[in-house]
Amino acid sequence: MATATMVGAAAVKAGLTRPVGCVSALPDFGRVDLPGYGDLVFGGHDIAGGSVPKRAEQLVQARVLPQGLPELVEPDLVAADEEIRPGPLRDGAAPRAAVDAMVADLEDFRARHGLDRVVVVNVSSTETPLADPPPPEYLSLAAFRDALAAGTGTFPAGVLAAFAAFTAGCPFVDFTPSTGARPPALAELADRCRVPYAGSDGKTGETLVKSALAPMFARRALRVHAWTGTNLLGGGDGETLADATRAAGKIESKRRVLAEILDHPVDDGVHIHNVPELGEWKTAWDHIAFEGFLGARMTMQITWQGCDSALAAPLVLDLVRFTAAAHRDGRHGPLAELGFFFKDPLGSREHRLERQYETLVRWANGLPGRRS
Amino acid sequence: MATATMVGAAAVKAGLTRPVGCVSALPDFGRVDLPGYGDLVFGGHDIAGGSVPKRAEQLVQARVLPQGLPELVEPDLVAADEEIRPGPLRDGAAPRAAVDAMVADLEDFRARHGLDRVVVVNVSSTETPLADPPPPEYLSLAAFRDALAAGTGTFPAGVLAAFAAFTAGCPFVDFTPSTGARPPALAELADRCRVPYAGSDGKTGETLVKSALAPMFARRALRVHAWTGTNLLGGGDGETLADATRAAGKIESKRRVLAEILDHPVDDGVHIHNVPELGEWKTAWDHIAFEGFLGARMTMQITWQGCDSALAAPLVLDLVRFTAAAHRDGRHGPLAELGFFFKDPLGSREHRLERQYETLVRWANGLPGRRS
Amino acid sequence: MATATMVGAAAVKAGLTRPVGCVSALPDFGRVDLPGYGDLVFGGHDIAGGSVPKRAEQLVQARVLPQGLPELVEPDLVAADEEIRPGPLRDGAAPRAAVDAMVADLEDFRARHGLDRVVVVNVSSTETPLADPPPPEYLSLAAFRDALAAGTGTFPAGVLAAFAAFTAGCPFVDFTPSTGARPPALAELADRCRVPYAGSDGKTGETLVKSALAPMFARRALRVHAWTGTNLLGGGDGETLADATRAAGKIESKRRVLAEILDHPVDDGVHIHNVPELGEWKTAWDHIAFEGFLGARMTMQITWQGCDSALAAPLVLDLVRFTAAAHRDGRHGPLAELGFFFKDPLGSREHRLERQYETLVRWANGLPGRRS
Amino acid sequence: MATATMVGAAAVKAGLTRPVGCVSALPDFGRVDLPGYGDLVFGGHDIAGGSVPKRAEQLVQARVLPQGLPELVEPDLVAADEEIRPGPLRDGAAPRAAVDAMVADLEDFRARHGLDRVVVVNVSSTETPLADPPPPEYLSLAAFRDALAAGTGTFPAGVLAAFAAFTAGCPFVDFTPSTGARPPALAELADRCRVPYAGSDGKTGETLVKSALAPMFARRALRVHAWTGTNLLGGGDGETLADATRAAGKIESKRRVLAEILDHPVDDGVHIHNVPELGEWKTAWDHIAFEGFLGARMTMQITWQGCDSALAAPLVLDLVRFTAAAHRDGRHGPLAELGFFFKDPLGSREHRLERQYETLVRWANGLPGRRS
Incomplete structure (x- = not known):
């Protein structure tokens, strides 16, 4: 970088x-x-x-x-x-x-x-x-x-x-x-x-998207039940964050955004996965399960393919x-x-x-x- | 509805x-x-x-x-x-x-x-x-x-x-x-x-997402080259909009959001597809091709599965x-x-x-x- | 079930x-x-x-x-x-x-x-x-x-x-x-x-898909470098498999299919995530990074939304x-x-x-x- | 090529x-x-x-x-x-x-x-x-x-x-x-x-995947109701196929595979979209709506990002x-x-x-x- x-x-x-x-x-x-x-x-x-x-x-x-x-x-x-x-x-x-x-x-x-x-x-x-x-x-x-x-x-x-x-x-x-x-x-x-x-x-990738998108759910009174993120990282970053104790800080930092923007508790698991083949590139997949009017269950999925540097x-x-x-x-x-x-x-x-x-x-x- | x-x-x-x-x-x-x-x-x-x-x-x-x-x-x-x-x-x-x-x-x-x-x-x-x-x-x-x-x-x-x-x-x-x-x-x-x-x-689905997400690209000075949308609609809506002349108004309305939010021309094709099997539900897939620093080409994909009513x-x-x-x-x-x-x-x-x-x-x- | x-x-x-x-x-x-x-x-x-x-x-x-x-x-x-x-x-x-x-x-x-x-x-x-x-x-x-x-x-x-x-x-x-x-x-x-x-x-979901799709890569001489799977499970299954020692058997069983079908080592991480909100339903996302002619790097992604029972x-x-x-x-x-x-x-x-x-x-x- | x-x-x-x-x-x-x-x-x-x-x-x-x-x-x-x-x-x-x-x-x-x-x-x-x-x-x-x-x-x-x-x-x-x-x-x-x-x-991309995957549904007696494909093509191919009369042959050829493999009629729309920004690369998104036991409705989505040449x-x-x-x-x-x-x-x-x-x-x- x-x-x-x-x-x-x-x-x-x-x-x-x-x-x-x-x-x-x-x-x-x-x-x-x-x-x-x-x-x-x-x-x-x-x-x-x-x-x-x-x-x-x-x-x-x-x-x-x-x-x-x-x-x-x-x-x-x-x-x-x-x-x-x-x-x-x-x-x-x-x-x-x-x-x-x-x-x-x-x-x-x-x-x-x-x-x-x-x-x-x-x-x-x-x-x-x-x-x-x-x-x-x-x-x-x-x-x-x-x-x-x-x-x-x-x-x-x-x-x-x-x-x-x-x-x-x-x-x-x-x-x-x-x-x-x-x-x-x-x-x-x-x-x-x-x-x-x-x-x-x-804030460069998945969390950037969250900070732009989570307000949409809040402003529309849609209730997010689970926002689950999977990050495939290559390069040195993937290797470092495959170490659970090091990843802890990163994950904690990534989770904060939802807790602050949405006014209710959210199941917001984030998983980091080391895929050396990806090199300098990163792919994040987010799955959002949310509730609308009268209990209707809906979902949104996001795939982000970016180059962190x-x-x-x-x-x-x-x-x-x-x-x-x-x-x-x-x-x-x-x-x-x-x-x-x-x-x-x-x-x-x-x-x-x-x-x-x-x-x-x-x-x-x-x-x-x-x-x- | x-x-x-x-x-x-x-x-x-x-x-x-x-x-x-x-x-x-x-x-x-x-x-x-x-x-x-x-x-x-x-x-x-x-x-x-x-x-x-x-x-x-x-x-x-x-x-x-x-x-x-x-x-x-x-x-x-x-x-x-x-x-x-x-x-x-x-x-x-x-x-x-x-x-x-x-x-x-x-x-x-x-x-x-x-x-x-x-x-x-x-x-x-x-x-x-x-x-x-x-x-x-x-x-x-x-x-x-x-x-x-x-x-x-x-x-x-x-x-x-x-x-x-x-x-x-x-x-x-x-x-x-x-x-x-x-x-x-x-x-x-x-x-x-x-x-x-x-x-x-x-503004209930794909365009709602665009209006929340397009500002992210603008604020981060990322250049969106192509934002392509595919809408699979069932029910009566899908049937009506399978008619190209009726769909024209809908598509024009859907495209306006990007032209206004991003300050540069965007290839923003929208395609509507009638899939009766989906009934009251709708699936939209958006593919965003954008450019970052020094010409790096990146993409984002979104799948939205919602119930329009x-x-x-x-x-x-x-x-x-x-x-x-x-x-x-x-x-x-x-x-x-x-x-x-x-x-x-x-x-x-x-x-x-x-x-x-x-x-x-x-x-x-x-x-x-x-x-x- | x-x-x-x-x-x-x-x-x-x-x-x-x-x-x-x-x-x-x-x-x-x-x-x-x-x-x-x-x-x-x-x-x-x-x-x-x-x-x-x-x-x-x-x-x-x-x-x-x-x-x-x-x-x-x-x-x-x-x-x-x-x-x-x-x-x-x-x-x-x-x-x-x-x-x-x-x-x-x-x-x-x-x-x-x-x-x-x-x-x-x-x-x-x-x-x-x-x-x-x-x-x-x-x-x-x-x-x-x-x-x-x-x-x-x-x-x-x-x-x-x-x-x-x-x-x-x-x-x-x-x-x-x-x-x-x-x-x-x-x-x-x-x-x-x-x-x-x-x-x-x-074999009901993600692994079923793998056993149908992995042969395609083998038959076309395409080299799969990384096939990464994320499983969002609700219900009792998600809870059981959130326990790492119990999940071990499941994951081992899920991984076998690629090792046997492809004739080269594959980075085949599988991650299981408990999302109670999903109830009886399951969503799996697979990301496949593969190599074609003259080193071209390509990817395929799969999202499977099924009801296990x-x-x-x-x-x-x-x-x-x-x-x-x-x-x-x-x-x-x-x-x-x-x-x-x-x-x-x-x-x-x-x-x-x-x-x-x-x-x-x-x-x-x-x-x-x-x-x- | x-x-x-x-x-x-x-x-x-x-x-x-x-x-x-x-x-x-x-x-x-x-x-x-x-x-x-x-x-x-x-x-x-x-x-x-x-x-x-x-x-x-x-x-x-x-x-x-x-x-x-x-x-x-x-x-x-x-x-x-x-x-x-x-x-x-x-x-x-x-x-x-x-x-x-x-x-x-x-x-x-x-x-x-x-x-x-x-x-x-x-x-x-x-x-x-x-x-x-x-x-x-x-x-x-x-x-x-x-x-x-x-x-x-x-x-x-x-x-x-x-x-x-x-x-x-x-x-x-x-x-x-x-x-x-x-x-x-x-x-x-x-x-x-x-x-x-x-x-x-x-058969290099989306249709290749169909010919590997459609048999899975047939063999498992799962009923595919709609298999909808969207192809984003750049380069000359995208331009040629943006012409509906030329695309007709391509689309007809793409559709044949499902009709032959599945033993029942399928809603199999294919849409081709010209996205010059993609250059030599192609992205296909397929959405499959299928039925399982006792009427359960499930879906599978595929994104294929390949280089045709x-x-x-x-x-x-x-x-x-x-x-x-x-x-x-x-x-x-x-x-x-x-x-x-x-x-x-x-x-x-x-x-x-x-x-x-x-x-x-x-x-x-x-x-x-x-x-x-």
């Missing part, structure tokens, strides 16, 4: 493609002062290995990117590749040392490129959810810092990334359902560092642009107005897509610097 | 069923002063024949109504049956005579029951669309009256029903895609008689309640605020379901007599 | 319905000397409770049986009900005592009605599969009898039912995927008692008729020729539906007593 | 790909003496224009062929391209002159390459069906020749191609539903020239190999044993796929020259 994002930004900048899938490029945001695609500089911490140009070529083979495109934007991909650093936790580094290394990398990156700000986006694999309630070291910043210094406690990579981002004064966007910036200790740090953050879990990449660019604008505007804490992009929106319980869009448009057009 | 409406109203009135599928019974309308289900008195002009209790029994056989329900509300069905008059055009009556008969029936019905108002709802079969532009006799009320008196010109039953309703001072709701109250001559009459009207073509009947009750309230409030002309219920909303080009709902809530709650 | 079988046999006998779904009533078997529907007498051991007429009424409510049918065959249902005995294991009886009680019931039933033979059919819920390899007491009849007498070892109800049937000289049909008559100890007993048996696991009941009647004829003909041991009816055919590895049908036709028409 | 066939033959010959989709390469035919892929020499009459290598590149863009493959077999494609002649009817030539030109081309091609035989395969667009009964000039060879000489009568290109093939002593395979070799005049010529022919209309090309190679072997063996007239490959098999009314396959295996293994 990170590679598709970088190739796409370069292609849009160079005018090689229309910004299809880019929400921030819609006319509704035409007067909002957002950073241009050409103003973005990419870098990252990588745990998977492989150079950016090589991965772009793999995406061509996987039919995610059009043939020939990576070659046309090769200088941009090489430049990004030079700014990729190994994931600091990869070689068994202590959490504290990893945080320090990430902070140093972020500050160095910002200084060398003379950037106004750096937005950190977590696009790594889903992590096992933290215990609920969270362990004591997550309940306050002081406790968290003590545990980190002492090397006690559990620190998933996504939490450390958020901690490092905030410490370096960088906004943080969590495109995954992992713990990230949610615990009180992290929220406290973001406040103190006066940086905004957004999340969680990019092609759906997610333009949203990553949108989130970077909106979050950067929020940071420029001095916002800190959770950006509830970006709930449109997420399965589990931080700071909001609104899941209806159209309402989320209205909120986004209103907020973005209220930011300073509106063009006339 | 008319029978299901009458059985349903009686069942809701008697507390035998929850008003599932009834929009006007949602909490958002809890304080709006609408006529109660028990305040409604039913009558009608019928072209199909068969008593109301007998047809209710057929709906039980067709699995539209639950077994045993018609017996529980039999007195209401018998009472309604006594108010059913033969369609005045049935025996080859002249249009003018038919109008006069309908006006007399409406006035007599209103007087005998001491009703505040009568709302006329057209739930008959789809008629062949009028030529476009309409014939000269449709361009002004005077010309229309002259032609009617002279017995020249073409007068579909739905047009005469609207004319009679307005003449008798009754609001008119068109649940079909037929011409109805749309031509200038009728609009002029409605204005003169100071009655409101609403239409056209109840169970979906339409509660909306008929909603429309009667809202239209009666509008009439009581002195509204006349097209009720654009009821666009939520229609495939081809008179007086409005807004097709996005959520926006239509917001409009409806705002308007209804602004009606006089709001309960606290 | 048992109730639907008894109602159906009575309805076919009385000429109230055509034998739709009854394989043995096809013209291909028109000259085979099979017991008539009117020659069958029903009885059973029941663990669920509830009288036969009452359950028939529940099936009407669940839309499995047509309204009014149970009343028309009530005498048959009452007669059957009088021959239902409580499951002998229900009240915590020792396995040995339960076997003795079942044998006595079977012999008494046969004697009282003056029957030529009694065919025992297991239509109870799926049991947890036996360990593999089976425990030592299952390896020989002697060891089994010793363990039964001593009250040591594990004896699922289905195993005891097979043991009792064989002991009473009755053929046994296993419509479930449970252990039943498969272990060596039972096979030895069937041989010694000279009775035939057939199984396992009636309506699909299974006529097959139970077929199995009783064919197994009775085999017994009359002196056959003993596993009836591999009945593989057509089963997901996991005892005595055969042939899963291709058309081949199984050819085998059945050839065998049945070779039975003595063919009519001219 | 022709281009995919030539690229595929070259790739299989060179060992660059496994012969996935090639029926004649299955183990069941391992001992049959068929021409090797490397023994085939390609030429053709083309009406569409564009060189073979260029079209191969277009198929890569359309994701039918893997990237890089055409380059690897370029010499073969260039060699084939040199043997492509313009369609002789293209420039308004008289039918008689066109036939003469084709005969000369075929004889020249065979002589220059020193070939044992040339198999002519019609893979052009579907033509408007001939009137039924056919015009008088089609009823005998003499009448046909007279009309051809006189330049009177209607002569579709496919008929002339068959006439030219037979005249030149070449077997003819009709992969289209067009008239081709079916009329008596052509059959008489084939007999006189002692050449075999096969057809009609390659990738499905058809290997069958063209199979047909060439089998037809060549039949010719070598002295067979003439219609090759009913090749019905496995066709929607509308010449010389046979058997449509059940498994039966057709058994016939093919038996016949092919009975050909002379079987390897041990």
